[in-house]
Amino acid sequence: MSKLFEPFEAKGLTFKNRLIHVPTTLNMSDPQGYATRRLAAAYGSLAKGGYAATLVGATCVRRDGLINERMLGLYDEDYVIEFRDTVSEIKNNGSLAGIQLFYGGLIPGLGTTVPLEAGKGWIPGTVAWGPSNKYVIGNPESGVVPTEVYDDIVESFAQAGRRAKEAGFDFLSFHFCHGSLPHTNLSLLANQGRTDKYADRFYMCEAIIERTQELCGKDFPLIPRLCCDENLEGGYDIEYFAEHYAPRLHALGISVLDCTFGSMLGAPSRRADIHSTEFIGPSFYTPKVVNKDNIQKLRTELQKRGIDMPLIGSANLITPDHLRTMVDEAGADFAGVCRLSLDDPDFPNKMMQGREDEIRLSTHTGASLLQGNIFGKGWAGSAQNPVFGREDEYRIVPTNRPKKVVVVGGGSGGMEYALTADEIGHDVVLFEKAATLGGAMDWAGNYPGLPNMEMLRYQPSYHRKMIAKSKVDVRCGVDADVAMILAENPDVVVVATGARPIAIEVPGLAEARSSGLALRIDEAMRRDDPPAIGKRVVVVGAAEGAELAIDYKLRGHDVRLVEAGPAYAPANYIGSRVWAIMGMMAYAGLAAEPGLALKAIEGNEAVFAGADGEVRIEADTIVICSGREADNSLERAFMGKPVAVHVVGDARTPRSYANAIHEAAYLSRTVA
Incomplete structure (x- = not known):
C-alpha cells in the first residue's frame, strides 16, 4: 500500500496526504504585481483537487528582481489584502496555503530577444547580477551585487515573509535554487572572489531565514526550496550540500526541505546523459522521475550525518505510478507536482477515489504554443486543460434549452x-x-x-x-x-x-505508393497493422519528418533526411522540442540535407533537383512528409x-x- 495518502506531521504543519503542488510561476498578477481573481481561481482549483499543500509560485521581494512582466510581488503593505482572496480559495478547499518568495539575481538576464545593457535585465528597471560575474545566466555582462544591496535584499525577503503571514498563508517557501540570487550565493562557481560576509556561501540563505523568524516567530513554518546539487562541472554536489549546507539548514529549524537539483548557470553539465537544466525543468525527452536517484542519495547522505528532515521530491512526475515511486521507492516524504497539476487539478481526488483511468495525464507539450513562455510575455496554462486559468468564466452552467x-x-x-x-x-x-x-x-x-x-x-x-x-x-x-x-x-x-496531407505530384510517386515503396508519414506511423520499413529510408520533408528520421536511425535503418527548403525549420506543433530534436540529430549523426526538391521516383531511386544538379538516392522505403492543409x-x-x-x-x-x-x-x- 502506497504512503501517498497517509497523513504527515511536520513542525507546525499537519499534511492530510503526501501530495504537494510545488511553487509554479503562473504570471497571473496585474501589471503592478498584485494578486488577481484569475490567480485565486487557479490556485483554488488546485487546492480543491485534493493536495495537502498548495504553494503560490515565485513572488518577488524587490521590483528589480522580476523575471517576467506579470510576476507577483509583495513589495509593501498594499499587497497583503490582495492575496487574501487567493489564501481563502486555497484554505477553504482544504489545503494548506504556502507562498514562495523570490529575487531574480542573474535570471532577469534570461529570455531577452535584444542585446542587454551591462548589468541589466530584459524588463525595464530590472538588474542581472550575482555574487560575481564569473558565471552568468543570459546577460554576458552581468553585474556584481554590493554588500549593502545584499543586506537590503535579505531584509526585503523577511518583510515579504511578514506580509505573507499577515495575508494568512500557513507557511513560507524561499526560492533558493535555479539561478536566483540566494542560489548563486550558494554556488561554488558563481560565488568567487568576495571578501565580505557573503563570501560565506550559506550566509545569505541563513540570514534570510533568521531575519524572517525574527519577524514571523521561530515557530512559523518554513519550507525552503534549495538546489541540493548543481550538476555542473566544478559546482557543489549532494555530498558537499549534505556536509556544508544541510547541518546549518537543519539547525535553523525548518519544517520541510523542498529539494531541487540542477542549475541554470553557464557551465558544462557534470552528467553527459542529462543536462543540468533537465533536473529543474525536464524537457520532453527527459527520463521520468529524473530525481529519484538524487533523492535517494541525499537521504543517505543526510542520515550519515544524523540529519532527519522531511523531503519533497519532484520533477517529471507524470503518472500516478511516478508519484508512488517518488514516495515509496525514492524515499521522499512528499511528491511535488507541477505540470500534472495544471493538466488535471483533480488528479489527487481521482487517485483517492479509484478513478485513475480518468486522469488527464500530461503530454508534456503544447502550452508554449498558446499563452507563451513564462519567462516572457505569457501566463502559465495547459495545452490539454483549457479550464486552467479560466476557472470562473469557464464554469459549466447546465442548459435548460438543449440543442x-x-x-x-x-x-x-x-x-x-x-x-x-x-x-x-x-x-x-x-x-x-x-x-x-x-x-x-x-x-x-x-x-x-x-x-x-x-x-x-x-x-x-x-x-x-x-x-x-x-x-x-x-x-x-x-x-x-x-x-x-x-x-x-x-x-x-x-x-x-x-x-x-498536402498532395504532391511527381512522376513515379503514384506507382511507388501502389507498390509500397513510398508512404505518407501518417501511413508509416500508423499503430494498427504498421507497414514494413526497409533498411534504406529516405525521409522527404524535415519539418514533419525530423523525429521520424531520428527514430529510424536509432532503430538501425540507414536514413537520409531531405528538405526542399534552405534549412531545417520545424513544424509549428514541435514547439520547444526543437532544441532537443536538433541535439538528437547530432547525437545520431543525422543532418537534414537542404535545398533538394523531390522531382521524381524512378525504380527504387528518389530523384531530387538541387542547386548543383540532380541527386539520386536509392531507397527501400520513401516517407513523404509534405505538410498538412x-x-x-x-x-x-x-x-x-x-x-x-x-x-x-x-x-x-x-x-x-x-x-x-x-x-x-x-x-x-x-x-x-
Missing part, C-alpha cells in the same frame, strides 16, 4: 467539443470516418526508438475514456456528408475534420444553410492539438 449538436471529426478538437457540449446538457452526435476516435494524435508520437513519445497518446486516450462514459452518440466508420448531417436536424454543426470542405458546404457552423482545430488551419482543444472549449460554451 442538437453534430460534431464531424473525432480528433482532439471534436472530442473536446462533444464532451463539453454533453456536460452542458446538449444532445450530441459525433461522426468519425476512421474506425476509432483519436485523429492525428492517435498516430502522432508513434516513434518506438525515441523516449517518452507514448505521452502524446495520453490525450486521445483520456478523451476516448471520457467519451465512453458520456452520453455522446458516437458513430465511427462513418464519412458523414451534408445530407447525413442534416438528417440529424442539427442546431450546430462542428467541423473538426482536421487536416490532410486544412480539410474544411464541410464549412463551405454549409454556407447559407440555417444552422450554426463552428470550425475547430486543424480544419481551421493546421497547428497544435492544443489549439484545437482550446478552440473547442471556447466555442462549445457559446451554444445558447
Whole structure:
C-alpha cells in the first residue's frame, strides 16, 4: 500500500496526504504585481483537487528582481489584502496555503530577444547580477551585487515573509535554487572572489531565514526550496550540500526541505546523459522521475550525518505510478507536482477515489504554443486543460434549452467539443470516418526508438475514456456528408475534420505508393497493422519528418533526411522540442540535407533537383512528409444553410492539438 495518502506531521504543519503542488510561476498578477481573481481561481482549483499543500509560485521581494512582466510581488503593505482572496480559495478547499518568495539575481538576464545593457535585465528597471560575474545566466555582462544591496535584499525577503503571514498563508517557501540570487550565493562557481560576509556561501540563505523568524516567530513554518546539487562541472554536489549546507539548514529549524537539483548557470553539465537544466525543468525527452536517484542519495547522505528532515521530491512526475515511486521507492516524504497539476487539478481526488483511468495525464507539450513562455510575455496554462486559468468564466452552467449538436471529426478538437457540449446538457452526435476516435494524435508520437513519445497518446486516450462514459452518440466508420448531417436536424454543426496531407505530384510517386515503396508519414506511423520499413529510408520533408528520421536511425535503418527548403525549420506543433530534436540529430549523426526538391521516383531511386544538379538516392522505403492543409470542405458546404457552423482545430488551419482543444472549449460554451 502506497504512503501517498497517509497523513504527515511536520513542525507546525499537519499534511492530510503526501501530495504537494510545488511553487509554479503562473504570471497571473496585474501589471503592478498584485494578486488577481484569475490567480485565486487557479490556485483554488488546485487546492480543491485534493493536495495537502498548495504553494503560490515565485513572488518577488524587490521590483528589480522580476523575471517576467506579470510576476507577483509583495513589495509593501498594499499587497497583503490582495492575496487574501487567493489564501481563502486555497484554505477553504482544504489545503494548506504556502507562498514562495523570490529575487531574480542573474535570471532577469534570461529570455531577452535584444542585446542587454551591462548589468541589466530584459524588463525595464530590472538588474542581472550575482555574487560575481564569473558565471552568468543570459546577460554576458552581468553585474556584481554590493554588500549593502545584499543586506537590503535579505531584509526585503523577511518583510515579504511578514506580509505573507499577515495575508494568512500557513507557511513560507524561499526560492533558493535555479539561478536566483540566494542560489548563486550558494554556488561554488558563481560565488568567487568576495571578501565580505557573503563570501560565506550559506550566509545569505541563513540570514534570510533568521531575519524572517525574527519577524514571523521561530515557530512559523518554513519550507525552503534549495538546489541540493548543481550538476555542473566544478559546482557543489549532494555530498558537499549534505556536509556544508544541510547541518546549518537543519539547525535553523525548518519544517520541510523542498529539494531541487540542477542549475541554470553557464557551465558544462557534470552528467553527459542529462543536462543540468533537465533536473529543474525536464524537457520532453527527459527520463521520468529524473530525481529519484538524487533523492535517494541525499537521504543517505543526510542520515550519515544524523540529519532527519522531511523531503519533497519532484520533477517529471507524470503518472500516478511516478508519484508512488517518488514516495515509496525514492524515499521522499512528499511528491511535488507541477505540470500534472495544471493538466488535471483533480488528479489527487481521482487517485483517492479509484478513478485513475480518468486522469488527464500530461503530454508534456503544447502550452508554449498558446499563452507563451513564462519567462516572457505569457501566463502559465495547459495545452490539454483549457479550464486552467479560466476557472470562473469557464464554469459549466447546465442548459435548460438543449440543442442538437453534430460534431464531424473525432480528433482532439471534436472530442473536446462533444464532451463539453454533453456536460452542458446538449444532445450530441459525433461522426468519425476512421474506425476509432483519436485523429492525428492517435498516430502522432508513434516513434518506438525515441523516449517518452507514448505521452502524446495520453490525450486521445483520456478523451476516448471520457467519451465512453458520456452520453455522446458516437458513430465511427462513418464519412458523414451534408445530407447525413442534416438528417440529424442539427442546431450546430462542428467541423473538426482536421487536416490532410498536402498532395504532391511527381512522376513515379503514384506507382511507388501502389507498390509500397513510398508512404505518407501518417501511413508509416500508423499503430494498427504498421507497414514494413526497409533498411534504406529516405525521409522527404524535415519539418514533419525530423523525429521520424531520428527514430529510424536509432532503430538501425540507414536514413537520409531531405528538405526542399534552405534549412531545417520545424513544424509549428514541435514547439520547444526543437532544441532537443536538433541535439538528437547530432547525437545520431543525422543532418537534414537542404535545398533538394523531390522531382521524381524512378525504380527504387528518389530523384531530387538541387542547386548543383540532380541527386539520386536509392531507397527501400520513401516517407513523404509534405505538410498538412486544412480539410474544411464541410464549412463551405454549409454556407447559407440555417444552422450554426463552428470550425475547430486543424480544419481551421493546421497547428497544435492544443489549439484545437482550446478552440473547442471556447466555442462549445457559446451554444445558447
